[in-house]
Amino acid sequence: MDMRRLEVFYHVVEEGGFTRAATVMNLTQPTLSAAVRQLEDDLGTQLLNRLGREVSPTSAGRLLHGYARRIFALRKKAIAELTSLRTGDQGELLLGGSTIPGTYILPRLVADFSRQHAQIRVSLQLAATATIVNDLRQQRLELALIGGEINDRAFEVIPCFSDELVVIVPFDHQWSTGASIAEQELNNVPLLLRERGSASRKVLEARLESRGVSLDPENMVAEVGGNEALKQGVLAGLGAAVISRMAVAGELQRGELAELQLAGGPLQRRFYLLHARRVKLSVAAERFKSLVLSRGRTAVDSLDK
Amino acid sequence: MDMRRLEVFYHVVEEGGFTRAATVMNLTQPTLSAAVRQLEDDLGTQLLNRLGREVSPTSAGRLLHGYARRIFALRKKAIAELTSLRTGDQGELLLGGSTIPGTYILPRLVADFSRQHAQIRVSLQLAATATIVNDLRQQRLELALIGGEINDRAFEVIPCFSDELVVIVPFDHQWSTGASIAEQELNNVPLLLRERGSASRKVLEARLESRGVSLDPENMVAEVGGNEALKQGVLAGLGAAVISRMAVAGELQRGELAELQLAGGPLQRRFYLLHARRVKLSVAAERFKSLVLSRGRTAVDSLDK
DNA sequence: CATATCCATAGAAAACTCCTATATGTAAAA
DNA sequence: TTTTACATATAGGAGTTTTCTATGGATATG
Numbered sequence: 305m306d307m308r309r310l311e312v313f314y315h316v317v318e319e320g321g322f323t324r325a326a327t328v329m330n331l332t333q334p335t336l337s338a339a340v341r342q343l344e345d346d347l348g349t350q351l352l353n354r355l356g357r358e359v360s361p362t363s364a365g366r367l368l369h370g371y372a373r374r375i376f377a378l379r380k381k382a383i384a385e386l387t388s389l390r391t392g393d394q395g396e397l398l399l400g401g402s403t404i405p406g407t408y409i410l411p412r413l414v415a416d417f418s419r420q421h422a423q424i425r426v427s428l429q430l431a432a433t434a435t436i437v438n439d440l441r442q443q444r445l446e447l448a449l450i451g452g453e454i455n456d457r458a459f460e461v462i463p464c465f466s467d468e469l470v471v472i473v474p475f476d477h478q479w480s481t482g483a484s485i486a487e488q489e490l491n492n493v494p495l496l497l498r499e500r501g502s503a504s505r506k507v508l509e510a511r512l513e514s515r516g517v518s519l520d521p522e523n524m525v526a527e528v529g530g531n532e533a534l535k536q537g538v539l540a541g542l543g544a545a546v547i548s549r550m551a552v553a554g555e556l557q558r559g560e561l562a563e564l565q566l567a568g569g570p571l572q573r574r575f576y577l578l579h580a581r582r583v584k585l586s587v588a589a590e591r592f593k594s595l596v597l598s599r600g601r602t603a604v605d606s607l608d609k
Numbered sequence: 610m611d612m613r614r615l616e617v618f619y620h621v622v623e624e625g626g627f628t629r630a631a632t633v634m635n636l637t638q639p640t641l642s643a644a645v646r647q648l649e650d651d652l653g654t655q656l657l658n659r660l661g662r663e664v665s666p667t668s669a670g671r672l673l674h675g676y677a678r679r680i681f682a683l684r685k686k687a688i689a690e691l692t693s694l695r696t697g698d699q700g701e702l703l704l705g706g707s708t709i710p711g712t713y714i715l716p717r718l719v720a721d722f723s724r725q726h727a728q729i730r731v732s733l734q735l736a737a738t739a740t741i742v743n744d745l746r747q748q749r750l751e752l753a754l755i756g757g758e759i760n761d762r763a764f765e766v767i768p769c770f771s772d773e774l775v776v777i778v779p780f781d782h783q784w785s786t787g788a789s790i791a792e793q794e795l796n797n798v799p800l801l802l803r804e805r806g807s808a809s810r811k812v813l814e815a816r817l818e819s820r821g822v823s824l825d826p827e828n829m830v831a832e833v834g835g836n837e838a839l840k841q842g843v844l845a846g847l848g849a850a851v852i853s854r855m856a857v858a859g860e861l862q863r864g865e866l867a868e869l870q871l872a873g874g875p876l877q878r879r880f881y882l883l884h885a886r887r888v889k890l891s892v893a894a895e896r897f898k899s900l901v902l903s904r905g906r907t908a909v910d911s912l913d914k
Numbered sequence: 915c916a917t918a919t920c921c922a923t924a925g926a927a928a929a930c931t932c933c934t935a936t937a938t939g940t941a942a943a944a
Numbered sequence: 945t946t947t948t949a950c951a952t953a954t955a956g957g958a959g960t961t962t963t964c965t966a967t968g969g970a971t972a973t974g
Contacts, residue, residue, distance in 0.1 A: 305684055305687070305688055307612030307613065307616075307684070308612065308613075308962090310684075311612075321920075321921085322920075322921060322922095323919080323920060323921080331962095331963070331964090332963070332964060332965080333920080333921070333922095334921085334922075334923075334924095334963085334964075334965085334966095335962075335963055335964075336921095337921060337922060337923085338922090338923090338962085338963090339962090341922085347688070347691055347695075348695060349691055349694070349695050350889045353748070353887060353888045353889060354887070354920090354921065354922085354970095355887055355920095355971080357919080357920070357971065357972060358920085359920090359921080360748055360888075362888070362889055362891065363694070363700060363701060363751075363891045364691055364694055364695065364891070367687070367690055367691065367694060368687055368691060371683055371684070371686070371687035371690075372687075374683055375680050375683050375684065378676055378679055378680050378683070379610055379612070379615075379676070379680065381676070382610070382672070382673055382676035382677075383610055383652070385672055385676075386652055386654055386669055386672065386673060389654070389668070389669055389672060390652075390653060390654050390669065395668060396668060443658070443665055446668075582658060582659070582660055583658045583665075583667070584655045584658060584667055586667065586668045586669070613931090626951070626952090627951075627952060627953095628950085628951060628952080636931095636932070636933090637932070637933060637934080638951080638952070638953095639932085639933075639934085639935095639952085639953075639954075639955095640931075640932050640933075641952095642952060642953060642954085643931090643932090643953090643954090644931090646953085659939095659951090659952065659953090660940080660941095660951095662940070662941060662942095662950080662951070663951080664951090664952085
């Protein structure tokens, strides 16, 4: 069943005649005549009773007209929704975040964004960097902010926001009065570490390597699979740890944990905003990207110096 | 938004690629490429992300695909319903009947028809002949069985079924023993009549006129607007009446009323099956028409002799 | 009975659809 | 990295379809 002809038929019924319908559709009457006849041939059913003055649908015609109305209403609605999606009035935004940015950075950005774009549903998935990247590739996510570095030309990667890893000890630790320690001294105390492969641990190891120090396995009290658990371990007095400042900002301020300066200077790390290069961003995602960059770009620029 | 292109887009998403969709649609891949591109231009929105290996919809594309699925499902359903309507498997039949045929003939026919075509909803409207004819003209009814004669080439009129008007008197009436009376004798007893213009009255007046008799207004006890009321009047002993045999068959059999033979022979009248000539009958109506004619045609043939 | 109005038909012009051939790009294999 | 396989994009032309103009036929109205 040809949709164009169905549309002609629909208008003919709606206007109660070929000539009137032709006017509405900006076509000529013979065109509509032919279209309806072809539709009737196609369906093998007479759809209209042609009376002299006007035209009325047969029972088959009434049935079909009901369907046609629903079909063209759907089309109209689809166009309207596409338009409002194109102008960014509504839509869905699927975000991903690795642990630190997903916990301490994105929630605030999402809140601000949602306030400005109440019609856009935002979903934020927290997961390991590798999972996030995979979901981006399969388009289960559109945009993500992660901690690990990505070297894949399939993704557009924009450095964005930064974080400092700090050495923390319990507030009553022997070092808690010392303002600064050398990197090698980390081997002199029980140390809690994140798991091998985590971004935090990579940054720490890179710093130690540049100083010619390697971690003494004897000192590792625990390998912990999460920043919160790591923090709890230090709070419990198990030892020292290197952790994102964002994760312990509260505890440091309240004096529950003490912070030490590393001799080699602050341990900086970057976060990265990324999305699949070939997937066109939705208007919503484009807007969120702008928001993230306007907030997080300046912080990175200072790191580059 | 062109429906043909929407259909192409729908299949491309459904099959996950242009080439596969082209195979399914019996078209070539460049055709689909062009169609989707034109659809995207038309809507001003990118609908598909063309990755190297395969193709996936953008968020706009997913939205549109949902609508497309519903639209084409509706079309499919419409075709299915039209087909079952064309083969007469289901549908609606709007019948009309004037008093006598609508009360004493059509109900039985409708019952038989419904038993054979359980899927077809039948509605039967009883009304005066003029109302029925008007409803046929406006297509509120498809087919009707009436008593009055119609002279309008807009209708196909088929004589069908017949009825006899009989003279009835109360069972204890002075005439109730007499087997036959002359027409002019009707003026010698109180007479109940149907209203002027009713088909029954026209038939009676025509017979009297052919005998050179006219009704004596003095004798008319009542002009009654309905056969049932007329019958009750005679049963109550108000006088004699001329009425359809069908309306009093039970009373005659039970001896509650007595029947007289007119000297001029039985007063026959015909019924007519009719429908608007220009309106194509539905399959259901066509079948009902056949049923009516097979039952009612023979009875009429005998009248023509 | 003439007139106005509406639908059907015929044939030609315009538009579009679809195809073939080819280019380009991507992902997996050598 | 280069090759191979596979997928989409592009260009131009053949074929079909759509649409138009002109005209004829049927019906209701004055």
